[in-house]
Amino acid sequence: MSNEALVTRLREHLGKAAVLTDSDVTDAYSRDMMPLASAGKPLAVVLPSDVEGVQAVVKACAEFGVPIVPRGAGSGLSGAANAIDGCVMLVLTKLDQVVEIDAANRLAVVQPGVVNLDFRNAVEKHGLFYPPDPSSYDWCTIGGNLSTNAGGLCCVKYGVTTDSVLGLEVVLADGSVLKTGRRTVKGVAGYDLARLFVGSEGTLGVITQATVALKPLPQLPSTFVAGFSSTEAAGEAVARVVREGLVPSLLEIMDATSIKAAETYLKTDVGAGTDCKALLLAQSDSGGEVARRELAALEQICVDCGADLAYATDDLEEGKMLLQVRRVVLTALELYGVWLTDDVCVPRTRIAELIAGCERISEEVGLRIAVVGHAGDGNMHPTIVYAPDSEDEFARAQKAFDAILDVSLSLGGTVTGEHGIGRIKREWLAKEIGEVGLKVHRQIKQALDPGNLFNPGSMFSL
């Protein structure tokens, strides 16, 4: 059966406009935001607009033995949504409805193509809050968030995507539709299949709908910043925050390199005259007196750990300005070249050691590495800067990327905190989970996708 026949079949099911084959167009769908990963040439890009359309695509591809790479907005950072040669790119962005908001039961039903921010705004109108907030929240989609089990800044208090998922609708390898999970808060009827599909990076099925739990809308945030003359001191402060049981709604760290980049970009002195080598930024969304008390406790810890600068505010605009320093880091790093951002997670007591490891690697490879991260979770994003036109620097950046993963594992951490394995960390997954872990992954993959057509070669190979 020829490729043409498959395209014809897909057009019969989805209509002409939803099946793209012009390579100028399909190329635009062929890779995510991770420069390390290679991308193949898709046979076609399809944009179904309902679950029946997804079923038709899956069934047709199964019949023709053609692999399927599911894709949301393409904001991923692991190459998990990159095309492989001859695949059908199954783009879910037209399944873009917020199907239901049940405020009384604090849940919503949402399709995968809805942009995270649009979903947040939709539930906020009902006084509700959808916590997962990856940095790309203004353009990434819920489907991608589910497939990568995305995190974000507020995980420290509210958990990651999987912690919000109650149920899923998934198109399986044979084209049948699985409805798993529930609309109730609790439930133990059968295996927790929903959480098996969440984070499976499109290798087990295509998520076409999710039922998610929502939180009460928190209070407006109060913001706190502390500057330290060493990363060790900042790391100790984070460890003490954890040990003393404080749970801020945001707790970010920046190392000296990222501070300098942000200062240069914003033309400001972040340390306000102090010798600032590490910055902690925190928020409390508990409101009023409680927020003040939480931030005062944070301040006490930071001062005890030797902070040269400690400042809290409940002024919203001022808080935004302070956070801006963290938010501009990646943009600011473009002053020096292009960047490659890594993603590791270490026990929260080992953050300073991870930053020290990155400094060592930076010297070894001769490239700037800025470390920013979600300190409250130990989830760090060391970001390597290299010249866009230098193959040598790119090679050294790749070396640094791997060396950082090695440091994370040696500190008892993981090779990915929230970006996923995709096509760039496959051998690292094997290192982290070992032969037995890999065996179980393969058993489950073979059980649910016997033809190996769902995103084959992402995460691990059969």
Place this chain on the structure above:
Amino acid sequence: MSNEALVTRLREHLGKAAVLTDSDVTDAYSRDMMPLASAGKPLAVVLPSDVEGVQAVVKACAEFGVPIVPRGAGSGLSGAANAIDGCVMLVLTKLDQVVEIDAANRLAVVQPGVVNLDFRNAVEKHGLFYPPDPSSYDWCTIGGNLSTNAGGLCCVKYGVTTDSVLGLEVVLADGSVLKTGRRTVKGVAGYDLARLFVGSEGTLGVITQATVALKPLPQLPSTFVAGFSSTEAAGEAVARVVREGLVPSLLEIMDATSIKAAETYLKTDVGAGTDCKALLLAQSDSGGEVARRELAALEQICVDCGADLAYATDDLEEGKMLLQVRRVVLTALELYGVWLTDDVCVPRTRIAELIAGCERISEEVGLRIAVVGHAGDGNMHPTIVYAPDSEDEFARAQKAFDAILDVSLSLGGTVTGEHGIGRIKREWLAKEIGEVGLKVHRQIKQALDPGNLFNPGSMFSL
């Protein structure tokens, strides 16, 4: 290969004292606390004391083709730990070590045989809190909690067992040891296998160790009670608590039948002179002014919904006395006969409808049904009382048990909120998850346990 040869092999590996075959002794291990489930005669009961012992049992049973039923303390309420004829009962109570408490990273490593309460006490010494608190917490084990994904009273604020799990060690069907998950708060390296094994009721592998996240120790609880002249009013109050975003650390409901039983048993007037048909009991563990504010908000909602009685206290002893009314219900019901407790979970707006359904069923079958439950989660335990010596009443109790599940499904609920499917709700699992859901369950079971030796026939049949 004979049964004797298997017993000899098991004794070689575990020592004589850890392999029991005297039927007087093995009978004591052959069933859990659910009277509806039948129990077979085990070939042997084995009590290994380390992971190597568990591996030896699994390998020997695989070689001899003998099924294994893993078991903790036997406090289960679904028959999931009941013997099947000729099986080896794999009792995990000798793996009873708290391996590590890492207070700085707020995590612990624990073996399955540790009693829930002992574990709570161990981490409390470090100022830490392990939330899952099933009613049997003073004798159930962590392994059973993991296998059933146990809940409890504090789920409304802190989630169920799976929400605390970071990683697991599991002995697989071929005797190999899987280490899955991590010690970090976040991590997306590979499938979420830990949460697949949690709640799988011993059908996929034998959990020999868990790494769990701990919470800061909460403040001492303040307690609130409200009495209503109708369940509708109490149900409306629960719905409003959810809608207004209040998150108490406990929110329990009692219907008229359970109130009357408790009153008779405790020789007290729960309603303090009012015509009390439904009771809400709540706690806040936020401490001080915050707790007072949370309970005041609760009180306002209850008064708005027509409560005849509303009372809050931050006196610990008084709070315990108030909660005692809830805690004695099952014991109090023994005044009337023996009981059979059901376990359903409905959307939190449908609690009053569920109670009304139970009242209807009670009239139909002519048996007393008392409804108590975790109102904050919608997780209800309608408890049917019948005469111990009446086969007819037992048959009607079974009929009521099923009718309650039917009502729960019709209200958009699930057939089990926290007790599990086990051997008593298999056909109900099929009804709830449907053919496709069952197909995926079987695919996963066959992939991980191709010989179908782990607790075969529990949850579903192949």
